[in-house]
Amino acid sequence: MSARRLDASALREWAHTGVGDLIAHADEINRLNVFPVADSDTGTNMLFTMRSAWIQADALPSSAGVVAMAAALSEGALHGARGNSGVILSQILRGLADVVATAAAERSGDLPDIDAPVFAAALRHGVGLTVASIGETIAGTIVSVLQAAAGAAEHTAAGGGDIGDAVVAAGDAAVVALDKTPTQLSVLSDAGVVDAGGRGLVVLLDAMTATLTGHAPHRAEYRPSPPSHDVSAHTAAPPQFEVMYLLSGCGPGDIGRLRERLEQLGESVAIAASGQTDGDGSAGGQYSVHVHADDAGGAVEAALPLGTLSRIQITALTGGGHPAAGWGGGRAVLAVVDGDGAEELFVAEGAHVLRPDPGAPVSAKQLLRALVDAGAAQVMVLPNGYVAAEELVAGCTASNGWGVDVVPVPAGSMVQGLAALAVHDPQRQVVDDGYTMARAAAAARHGSVRLATEDALTWAGACKPGDGLGIAGDEVLIVGDDIAAAGAGLIDLLLGAGGELVTVLTGDGVDSAVGAALREHVHRKHLGTELVIYHTGHHGDALLIGVE
DSSP, rough: SSSEEEEEEHHHHHHHHHHHHHHHHHHHHHHHOOOOOOSSSSHHHHHHHHHHHHHHTTSSOOTHHHHHHHHHHHEEEEEHHHHHHHHHHHHHHHHHHHHHHHHHHHTTTOOOOOOHHHHHHHHHHHHHHHHHHHHSSTTTSHHHHHHHHHHHHHHHTTTTOOOHHHHHHHHHHHHHHHHOOOOOOOOEEEEEEOHHHHHHHHHHHHHHHHHHHHHHOOOOOOOOOSSSSSGGGGOOOOOSSEEEEEEEEOOOOHHHHHHHHHHHEEEEEEEEOOOOOTTTTTTTTTTEEEESSOOOOHHHTTGGOOOOOEEEEEEEEOOSSSSOOOOOSEEEEEEEESSSHHHHHHTTOOOEEEOOOOOOOOOOHHHHHHHHHHHSOOOOOOOESOOOOOHHHHHHHHHTTTTTEEEEEOSSSSHHHHHHHOOOOOTSSSHHHHHHHHHHHHHHHEEEEOOOOOOOEEEEEETTTTOEEEEEEEEEEHHHHHEHHHHHHHHHHHHTOSSSSEEEEEOOOOOOOHHHHHHHHHHHHHOEEEEEEEEEOOOOSSSEEEEE
């Protein structure tokens, strides 16, 4: 079935796709979260953890092999694990890394890609690591879903199926197991939900299917159904705090004692070992520790004699479902652009870019994913005329809910976006920076030139196919014999109110002779005015013109 190998490049792409799909399904997963604590954060935690895994993997060079890529995913997840579900996800990824490394060693280090048997073995190893991290097997949880996925992958591999077949089988079996979870765990049936962590695992398996086959499985959205009876009066209050930290330099013999002490203090204890090993085969002395407890200080103090603690996180279990802060520090600029040249231009100026799909407008979901991928606590957005107002508002509002502070800058064209980007200063206060960028965008008078495709009557007179149409606002103000003539007329019109800099962006298929003609025109008619021309390769309009 698979049209693609699961090599290092595909693993990297899968991680990125998984992040995007978890963004899309995070609210759905959060609504399902009732076990082990109904704090509505499983989707958020799996998203944070998977994004940490992807960031570490994406930092590897393109020459990195599948062993290094799998190891990076594992380590990134361990160091960025959020919540009980994040710790479990880190162990699933560690299962992949361990089995891939072993398979490569058995083949003298030559493992170009992951085949069906290796994938199946990785899922099965992930089951064992997950059970070891949480200390028990509880039916009706992500463990049950993972076991079903592993069994299906093993069966497919044994029958000679390829990696695509194994991944599809694992995803389908995971859905069947997920649907059974309410019958296995009473707290789920009481709440009318399936297991939230298992739903997140299905999302990631489906993301791998999409990566390998190009087709994402269609799954029904899971919504809580009305509970059979009121269980709130019989539900014990959860512990007050979630405590997490990384423990380094700890011997394997101490982990059992730490687990015993944490189980005395609270519940939902998970201790996940790093896939990096020391010479004695231990986990390099590094573990991710998670517990829900009333005595947060005691949970931290329990590990102090055993090693070095870092990344200590203590969170009140109030069930917000969204992160309380941004993904990281700093401020970024996200520009929506069209064309290879435009992407290169904006990236060279320090912006992150989002490119619309051909012939389709940018959706709020696409914008949200790009805002999250920017990896900053504050993001200035340059829509550049490619995002409808309602989608822009929806995407920015949703990103605020994920802890990203977004400032949309009213840039209606890529030339206005360039003007705004030129004055961006991340050292200023965000309000000052946003206002300055907005002023620069507004001060850039702009228009466009497109090719007439039919006979028509415009405000500037009649046009015929092949004429150039100079447009400002929504009106045709210039009709020229060709693109160059219309561009020259539009430049004259825009410079009528003054200006020192003319920026021309040439679109896909526009000959360089057009730029040369405009340069000669400006030099001849507008002495002292600077003209810059970039071939952005955008679609639609032949030219985008701005005057500052």
